[in-house]
Amino acid sequence: MKKGSDSRLWQNLRMGIRLKILLGYIFIIICTSISFILVNNQVASMQNDRNYVIQHDFEVRDETSRLEKYVIGMETEQRGYLLTGMESYLSAYEDNQVHWQESYSKLVRLISDNPEQLKNLASVRSLIEHWLNETAVPLMELKQAGKEGQIASFYKDDKGSVDMAQIREWLDAFRTKEKELTELRANQLDESNLILTNTIYGIILFVAIFSIVVALIISKSIVGTIMQINRTIARIASSQGMLSQRIHVHINDEMKDLAESTNQLLEKQEESRWLQERLTEIVTLLQGVTETNMMGQLFMNKIAEMMDAAYGVFYIRSMKGPKKQLTKLASFAAQGDSAAGELIEWGEGLVGQCALENRIFHLTEVPNGYISISSGLGASNPSSLLIAPVEYNNQVVAVIELASFQFFSPTQLELFQEILQSFGTTIHSVESRVEVERLLRESQVLTEELQTQAEELQTQQEELRITNEQLEEQIRYSDERTTELEIIKVELEEYAKQLKQGSQYKSEFLANMSHELRTPLNSMLILSQMLADNQEGRLSKDEQEYARVIHSSGRDLLVLINDILDLSKVEAGVLDIHIDGVLMPELAELIQTEFTPQAEHRKLSFEVVVDANVPQHVYTDGHRVQQIVKNLLANAFKFTHEGSVSLKMSLCERERVMLLLPKAGNAEVLAISVTDTGIGIPKDKHSLIFEAFQQADGTTNRKYGGTGLGLSISRELIQLLGGCLTLESKEGHGSTFTVYIPSLIPEHSDSQGAWREAAASQAARPVQVNHDSVMEKESGLAPAMPETSTFKGKRVLVVDDDVRNVFALTNALENEGMIVIVAHDGGECLEQLEKGMKVDLVLMDIMMPVMDGYEAMREIRKRAHYENLPIIALTAKAMKHDREICLEAGASDYISKPLHLNQLFSLMRVWLTN
Template sequence: MYDKQARGLRIRGKIALGYFLILLMLGLFLIIVSTRITSLEKETVFLSDHDMRVHELTYQIEKSVLDMETGQRGYALTGDVEYLTPYNNGMVKWRIAYAELTDLIADNPAQLQTLNTIEENIEKWIREAGEHVVNLKQLGQNAAVSAYFQKDPGKTIIDFVRTQSEFFRENERTLTMDRIINLKDSNQKLLIMMYILWSLVAVMATLITFIISGMIIKPLGRVIQAIYNIASGGNMSERIVVRTHDEIYELGEATNLLLNTVQQEQWSSEQLNSMALVLQETTDLPLLCRIFVNKLAIMLEMQYGSIYVLDKEDTLKLAYAYAGSKNSTSAAGTPAIAMGEGLVGQCALDKRVLVLEDLPPDFIIHSGLGRTAPRYGIIAPVVFENRTLAVLEIASLTKWAAHHQDLLNQLLKMMGISLNSVITRMEIQKLYSDSQVMNEELQVQSEELQVQSEELQDHTHELMELNNALQHQKAVAESAAADLERYNKQLELSSKYKTEFLANMSHELRTPLNSMLILSQLLAENRSGTLTEEEQNYASVIHSSGSDLLGMINDILDLSKVEAGKMLVELDAVNLTELPSLLQGYFAMTAEQKSLEFTIEIAGGVPDLFFTDEMRLHQILRNILSNAFKFTEKGSVHVTLSKLDQFHSPQYSTDEPVLAFAVKDSGIGISEDKLALIFEAFHQADGTTARKYGGTGLGLSISLQLARLLEGHIDLSSTLGKGSTFTLILPCREKAADAEPAPGGARAEASAALDSGISRSGELFDKHYAQLQGKRVLIVDDDARNIYALNKGLEPYDMDILTAQTGFECLQVIREQPDVDIVLLDIMMPHLDGYDTLSIIREELELQELPIIAISAKTMKEDREKCLAAGATDFIRKPVDLKEVVSGLYRWLSAGHSRTGRKT
């Protein structure tokens, strides 16, 4: 085989070398051309910037002199000082232009001398003509001014300046034309150089291509010819010789190996056909063994062989020995070997081939010339249908090639078939002879059957008794099944009672909690301005504590709903593009207060919409993020949303696409032995953590249960002291499942109102808000504390407030006061609850358009749906938030409803 690590330039290297040389030539070409182009660019820039500027400055100097002359004459003729403005400006401008022009032509002494002459004449004109005339005019010597202009010596100076300026410009034009001619010559030289360099690169590329292609194509031709010989059955004795150490060398070696393999397979096929032919013609077991071993010795060039056949007593007996000696047991083989005895017996037991190398000297092969120790030995079982029939032991002075070993394995299978056929034939012959003896014994057996028949009758009686016992056991089992069913019903009833108890307790706790939260919020706002700052803080603490208590009530109720299997899941489209702003709204203030970095990232490939229960999704994410912020003192909390084609973990596995909501924090982390406790109800990492950070430990437990309801999972990875990563895995449903249509009527109108875009923040809770002033609201609640709290909360909005403590009172007020604008209706009331009250208002009183906001301590999503289906316009959970109440009142009172409950 070719050593892949052998040194030598491979095809890829040769091609790369060719490309490198071409690229090197191109690089040199580019360097030379770019150098020349840079030089030409500098010359062009000099021509455009220098020469054009020189011409421009000479004209500017001449113009400035003309302005001074015009100003001087105008002032001399009119005496108007306005003519001195161009005179003075020209005085300044020509000097500035002269200074810049001097710098530009500093390298040309001739031009510089001409410029100096121009400068001297301008200065002379200023002294003898310009300033002189202006001074005379300013002194009022008009006669002297007139006399001066009759001679006008200044004109001669100006004409000389113009002549010198034109001479200066003509010299510059000549210099410019010389530079242009030089630039054209340089461009022509550059073009010729590019043609020459391109021709050199083309010649080099052609030469490199010819050399490399020749190094590849010639060996490939030899390989193709060899493969053609294999396919057509031609001469396979020739071998390919490749002198280069590259992939072509490997291809040549592989082709040579293929030739060797084909020759070996052809030889093996011939040997197998030859062996099959002689074995098929043999029906005697000793002869079969002798022919097989002798033929094997010729094929594999072995110096010793013996075969042991397994008899009925599971003993391996020597059937034939090749090149054995009668006077030496070691050379002739052991006459009989038990199963598991020695290597031969163990080989028969294990049914696997044993290869022996570097044999010790006591393995002796005899010949007429002497004796010697073999170097290589094989002990192989002859197996048919997973049953050992014989064991072959062979030895050789040289080690076999691999294809010899493969040939031996195929010959052993062939021998197994032949040996089984011979043994079966011998057994059939023996059975035939034995059948004669069995016929004689049949008579005796017939008599014995008569006796056995009598015994069977006794067994039948015993079986009947056993059947009766089984019937009794069946009855006992049916009784146990009935008991188990009763136990299951009791368990379901207990779970139902537990759920109802928790729901009722939730309602009973929320009712006083409702008034406590509203009143504590009013006290904290200090609308009357009578409370001190400390008293306001007391109220804020009461409100905060009540809110915490509300959170615990919600957690316990959610947990009981999940455990009882009563929590419903509604699949709807969720807009994932809104998730970052939503989560920022929830937790940005918390992150700012704790000086934590809070980022949300949506990876590529995540769909804009997917279908799940949006409320449960938000609840899970809020619980996980609340947990992350609670246990993170410094660092960051990072949310990443990505799409995975599949997800596999010990707890959850799917080959379908999923969405992964990963919340990673740099908090305290969780030790490995506490990971299993995190998702258990009322548990945290340890007792000290619970005392330090607070909480019931229900959030994560509920989140896991909700994730399972959504057919997902929450994965956790954490390192103590380095932070944790909670990953919510949900199925990526990008198409809507079949869903029931939403109820119409009031619920549809409520949804339309919610979508109307009315804001819930800013100017909304101003006590002077015009839409609420003078509106009549009916508050219905069986708890006077809640009525009192809502009454006090709505006082600043100047509303007309009516109250009722039962459903009957509510109906009476509506009948007596038909101008009620809106109703706040408690659902859980004795005698006539809110659902029945809603039905009477809508159906009997026919007030379909009267806005009715249902208020309930039952906070499950199905409770809200039940209220809307019964006729409620909107739904608010207890304990109510005063801002949410005012928001609802504003939303429905500003939606076009009249006092009669009819739309205007």
């Protein structure tokens, strides 16, 4: 019993093809890894033996030679001393005496693993010590005692030469022995190398054999199963369409899944074939039928047989009367009139409701007494009831009701739905034939009537001829009017073209004027800021205040220039907007931070309120929304002497959105309200304040300054963003300006329809936000100066044809410890660079004579060694797409004039650091 359970468990264990292949590769990898480890260990062992032979044996030989040299040296120095008596020979003798002992000790350490050589080396030591004790030391003592005669007699015996000869003999024998050991180790290395080679070949053969065996086993398990499936499919294909055979697979992997999927496909094909045969029977049965009653009866008899139904009724749509009705056309096993109604209203009972809702009713629990199906032997209630509509061109043309003692199977229900899909066309075809026959009969009657009417038509044709002549006269008059309108259209198009060209000239003029105004303004702002900072402390407080006033006036002039440019761009239709996600809490915090000091200075209460229903992100142009809100708050603070100014952000109610922005569709609309307790605006001045250069008080001695551009620009920007602006104010009681801006979420584009086309057509183009101007407006007068260590000793090439700008920039940069090189046009810039001097950064003006900044930057980038040189483009023209043009020409970054030192230094620090 246990063995059978284990067998079933093994069969149920799933091992996929991928796992089989993976296991084979893992086995090969493991064998290869083991082989590599074994070979690596053997190679490491051989390497250690080789290093031992190379290092140890040669070191022993060298040290033996040094020992011999030191002993011979002692003998030589001793004789020199005996002959001359010079102390230098005695000193050299003593040094060699110390060295031979050190060399001997080192040899003992090197051959400590060889007792035989140690014994030979001990004999050499005994000979050396014997020579020292018996020859060298006594002779030295005799020399020191001045006994020359005894020295001569000592040499007659010549005992010292015998000792030295034996020392050389022993050392030669020692070296010869070491050489034999070296040859022995070399022979052992050769044997190890041969063993390693044979081992590698054996391992390779072993891995190859096992890899082939594993591959054969895995491929057999895969290919064998595939062949089995192919044989089974071939048998099915050769059985002349018999689909009852099935594939049986005993392995549990992807091949089993393939076999099961193939069996399911065969079952589906068998089922589909059965359905097609039944449909063919229905179509063949109803071919050539030209009478609706016969069609209905034939269909009911056949469908009841196919569905195993014991009862059935066929209702057809009735075209008589004003109401929609169903008329009983045919039945199967029905018991007279009591079994089914002859006429059923649309929506009456289950049959009428089926026609009304155009859906199938399938009842599997039929109540007792609902209907009785009888035969000659008895009667009984059905178990299942099916009521289904028949469609043609998405309209119900008939209803079929069937009842059965058994439950309808899924296959029968699918067959029933397939039949109903095409049966509507059959019904329509039969009804069309009946209607054609009826119309044919009526046409015969109408032909006779037409003959009578033909005579009347001849009379009417004469009347029509006269009418046509009148119409031709009217057409000639219309053609003349059309010609006149075409002439007027051409004149209007020419006028529109002139207006467009004039607008373009105006924009170009304002841009050039901006350049001419910003150029002197640039040097004025830089120098006035440097004076106001008073870093060297040379100015008095009054002079420093004068510089602040000059700088403030210049900034006011810059704001006016920017406002005029924005207004001209809006009027010319060239002001782009950039749609992106705006973080509302960040916008609120920015507004709170910027205007709180102004409120404290004017002793006003100021608060920013953001409703909880405001989303974190709103998709619009954040820069333009910020510009609008700042303009409104600036006006509020200007005209409020006491009380409060508040800013509120919320989502607009749907009813108000439909009233103010009906084209916004389902988009969320942000409502931003600025409320103040200031002087208020009279009712008759509500529309006037939105005009350019207009204020509620337009007299020359008005109390409040300003150009009146802020509200005009704000209104135009709001319209570009697809929103609107409302005003609630009463003179002496403050004002509330409310901006309604829709969130331009891309997913809502389909529902916004025409509103997106009208209000967001500009939003489809990318915007180039003049971030320089924005930073100048938001920055304070005295910026935090950059770290001097970043700029100390850096070389900056300033390219500008305006000496005022050059003077201002040179002073500002040199105050930070930078080395400034000046060029007055692009050609001079290239000459400076060609000299080979080191330049860390280039400040490039754009509008210059001879060679402008664009051409100069392109020429610089052509030099391979200046490809990565940081170039910051400076321009005062502020034309559309200036930034892209500068970057395409080779600029690393872009900044517009007038320059703000804090921003310029921040930008320079980034590029110098990089």
